[in-house]
Amino acid sequence: MALRDHPNIAEKTKRRVKEEAERCGYRPEPMLSALATYRQMKKPPAYHGNLAWIYDHETHASLLSRPLFRLYYEGACKRANELGFQVEEFGLRKTSPARLSEILLARGVQGILVAPLAQSETRIQMCWERFSSVAFGFSLVNPRLHMVSSAQYRVAMGATLKMQGLGYQRIGFFRSKAFDERTDQNFSAGFHFASLRVPQSRRIPPLQISEEAPPATTSQIIKDWITRWRIDSVLCGSGMHPLLTAARYRIPEDIAVALLGCPNNSPRFAGMDENGFLTGGAAVDFLVGMIHRGERGVPEVPYEVLIEGSWVDGHSAPRVASA
Numbered sequence: 001m002a003l004r005d006h007p008n009i010a011e012k013t014k015r016r017v018k019e020e021a022e023r024c025g026y027r028p029e030p031m032l033s034a035l036a037t038y039r040q041m042k043k044p045p046a047y048h049g050n051l052a053w054i055y056d057h058e059t060h061a062s063l064l065s066r067p068l069f070r071l072y073y074e075g076a077c078k079r080a081n082e083l084g085f086q087v088e089e090f091g092l093r094k095t096s097p098a099r100l101s102e103i104l105l106a107r108g109v110q111g112i113l114v115a116p117l118a119q120s121e122t123r124i125q126m127c128w129e130r131f132s133s134v135a136f137g138f139s140l141v142n143p144r145l146h147m148v149s150s151a152q153y154r155v156a157m158g159a160t161l162k163m164q165g166l167g168y169q170r171i172g173f174f175r176s177k178a179f180d181e182r183t184d185q186n187f188s189a190g191f192h193f194a195s196l197r198v199p200q201s202r203r204i205p206p207l208q209i210s211e212e213a214p215p216a217t218t219s220q221i222i223k224d225w226i227t228r229w230r231i232d233s234v235l236c237g238s239g240m241h242p243l244l245t246a247a248r249y250r251i252p253e254d255i256a257v258a259l260l261g262c263p264n265n266s267p268r269f270a271g272m273d274e275n276g277f278l279t280g281g282a283a284v285d286f287l288v289g290m291i292h293r294g295e296r297g298v299p300e301v302p303y304e305v306l307i308e309g310s311w312v313d314g315h316s317a318p319r320v321a322s323a
Contacts (some may be wrong), residue, residue, distance in 0.1 A: 002014045003018065004292055004294055048083070048084040050086045050088045051088070051110075051112070051113060052109050053076065053088065054091075054124075057118050058118075068238070072115070072136055072276050072277075072280040073087075075276065075277035075280025075282075075284075077280075078280075097125050098127075101130070104131065111287045111290070111291050112287075113134055113283055114136060114145065116136045117140060120139050120141075120181035123141065128298050133146070133287075135147045137149050138183060144302045145302060146299055146305070147304050148307070150276070150307050151306035151307060153193075154309065155260060155274060156173075156190030156235065158190075159309075161197070162311050163233055163256070166320060168233040171234070172207065173207070174243075175187065175206070176209045178211060180208065192206075207225045215246060218246075222247045233257070233317065234255060235257075235271075236259065237259070238259045238261035252318055256270075268316055269315075269316045270312060270317035271311075271312055271316075271317075272310070273309060273310045275307050282305055283305075286305055
């Protein structure tokens with residue numbers, strides 16, 4: 001326990017054990033460690049404590065209204081239970097970060113999952129040095145914690161290449177400014193790279209939608225963009241396709257659509273599933289590993305764990321007859 005920096009062991013004792021281990025040249029035996037891990041996994045998981053899930057949306061329900069974020073949460077809870085932990089939610093709009101730090105320390109919480117944040121470039125001042133912490137996505141800029149996300153660049157690139165393979169010749173991509181900022185422009189970059197595989201004459205400049213624009217203005221902007229570039233298919237976020245319907249486009253009769261993110265459960269929509277459930281589980285695996293290794297505070301070099309997406313066929317993007 002001392003070699004793993006377990007918090008129940010006094011700092012003085014840890015130092016003494018580590019110094020003696022170093023003096024003796026002690027190194028863990030990989031096969032014995034693997035056996036111990038296997039035996040531990042065969043036992044019913046003992047309760048080890050709570051993991052804090054902190055969010056800054058108005059309510060937890062508003063956070064979970066986003067299908068992808070709900071999958072993050074459900075995947076995190078399931079994996080935490082398998083490892084003997086419980087996930088407990090804490091809202092930053094109800095409690096100041098300083099006060100929340102005190103509450104978590106008083107409850108003996110060792111690990112924090114920072115849920116996707118409401119705004120990009122968010123800063124949260126907590127006693128990070130006392131916790132093992134992992135963030136979802138790119139919205140938290142200070143501190144820079146270890147981060148888990150879907151491989152957004154590869155998701156957009158893979159969706160674009162898939163649409164090209166289905167026979168679409170003029171593929172457009174539109175998104176909101178907030179979406180671009182929250183994802184560190186990864187989706188835009190993936191689309192751009194995949195577009196380099198087609199001739200210059202078929203490369204469509206992405207369209208950025210303003211959230212402040214009136215619906216009628218947005219519809220006209222989309223119509224003008226599609227008409228000018230003779231677009232036959234579009235990639236967009238999972239919540240953006242209603243804008244095409246509002247602009248009176250029929251899907252897929254007038255234009256094919258592939259969603260980036262978490263496709264609707266309906267088989268109507270094709271797109272890339274970001275595997276949010278797996279992402280939530282991976283975040284807990286990473287966090288619990290940090291707890292066991294005694295890794296706390298803001299890392300000197302943050303790691304990024306990226307989960308691959310999976311293409312989902314759907315009626316919104318049928319194969320082109322001549323493809």
